[in-house]
Amino acid sequence: MKILITGINGFVAQHLLAFLATLPEAFTILGIGRSEPAFDNSQFAPLKIEYAKIDLLNREHVGEILQNFKPQYLLHLASISSVGHSWKNPNDSFVNNTNIFLNLVDQIRLLDIPCRILSIGSSEEYGNVNPSQLPLTEESPLNPISPYAVARVSQEMISKIYADGYGMDIIMTRSFNHIGPGQKNVFVISSFAKQLVQIANDPSASKMVTTGDLSIIRDFVDVRDVVKAYYLLLQHGKKGEVYNICSGTGVSLQQIMDKMCAFLNINITLQQDSNLIRPNDNKAIIGRADKIKKDLGWYPEISLDKSLTDIINWWKQQGS
């Protein structure tokens, strides 16, 4: 199974490689990143992973890579997936989500490479959601309200055009907020965990934690469940279809904070920072995963408590 994986240095790709390494199948993997490999291949033995450093905005380089490797599968994980970043750098967010994907699929079209493509989207695509519409199914309307969400909706529309108009083999996801050990602390849960672990480690430290709006409700799913879904979709997903990948349960950031404080057995003081409150943020996003359950038998296996414990333990290891 020849797989091209973009965003190979990222959080999701690293968990994907760890998962693939547990499978009996033989994989030939070409990983693409914007920087030098940030990991040691040996940790993913017996996987064979080749590596290419290219800018996915460079059409010519993308074409060469595809022509030489001729992937059977493309798992496109490269993305600048932070909503906060997208408000600060909307143009870069758009280009590094939508345009990099467009370059990839268009080169595959031009080179006529038979390749099954997984296009990763986001629950942010649903955007401004009326509470009466929850939980969100794949049929729910898309009302993106951040530059990142617009980029993801654009990518999904492009995927549909390439699937329906050019007959390409593309499957799409709307992946809800994934969490897990190793995630950068620009993402909220990882940021909370890092701060709380620091407080737990140093009894003399300030107990003040700065946050945005803690009433926000999201549907969190463990990255290790997400990568299993991606692998199943690559193998058995239906061409041209969109799949929610979610837990089906909404949890507020306050609940997550409370759980992590309880795990660490600490008390904290919360301070709201208005700079961390985004324009037009969605109050609640909760999905339904019935479609992927029905079509592929996928469901999340890792509980929220296990995710949070593992994230906390990961930050503890980073500090030591």
Added chain:
Amino acid sequence: MKILITGINGFVAQHLLAFLATLPEAFTILGIGRSEPAFDNSQFAPLKIEYAKIDLLNREHVGEILQNFKPQYLLHLASISSVGHSWKNPNDSFVNNTNIFLNLVDQIRLLDIPCRILSIGSSEEYGNVNPSQLPLTEESPLNPISPYAVARVSQEMISKIYADGYGMDIIMTRSFNHIGPGQKNVFVISSFAKQLVQIANDPSASKMVTTGDLSIIRDFVDVRDVVKAYYLLLQHGKKGEVYNICSGTGVSLQQIMDKMCAFLNINITLQQDSNLIRPNDNKAIIGRADKIKKDLGWYPEISLDKSLTDIINWWKQQGS
């Protein structure tokens, strides 16, 4: 009134300049094109038109132009607006619609220039329309089914983010198929007219006209009415709102062909070319212009018969 007009060499811009030249207001116009000016300024006297040749994909150049000119109004007409072209060059179509617009609005944001922006969209955004949904209002769902349409929906989503999220003064249109003298013959009505005029001019010529699917129904609006709508929207449109610009009447390509043959008093033979039939083309697109009529008092003044006669006469002049 300082107006920056992109796509200055294009069909719509040329009609816009002709219209502005008839008004009593004083205009300072900077026109941006990708190539050297394709027209003689004197024909638009008393308008003062400066010209800059730049690639709108070049962020730095776009920033410099905006910083130097500091437009009060931006009328963004630059576009590769052919659906057929977009199927052949989807990546170029996307970049030269969505990304050029994104570069412009993002530079205006970064430079904090107080500027009212008109973002031009297309009826193609409605895409796959159920006949029961006709005529289309601004509330109708968007189901784009061509690369061009996807690019325009992406542009509109970006406009909404910059208006709602960053508070910028942007108004959007969904402009239906515009026709009029001077349109390139990559567009269907102009292509028909050119072929029919050739037949009328040369009695010995073949009477065969090659077409795509003539049962397709579109809502045609004269470009001279469209540019009046753009000017009104720049002055009085409501920030963050989308406006249909259309006639409200659906006409089949067959009807247009019959009318033009009658005006020219010729009989022809039709031959369908499957290469001219696009994947997933919309069968019927008809709009409702109630919103722009209500908000701005705009309605189309030029009849379809006058448009077609003027287009025919324009092609007659080109041949002579």
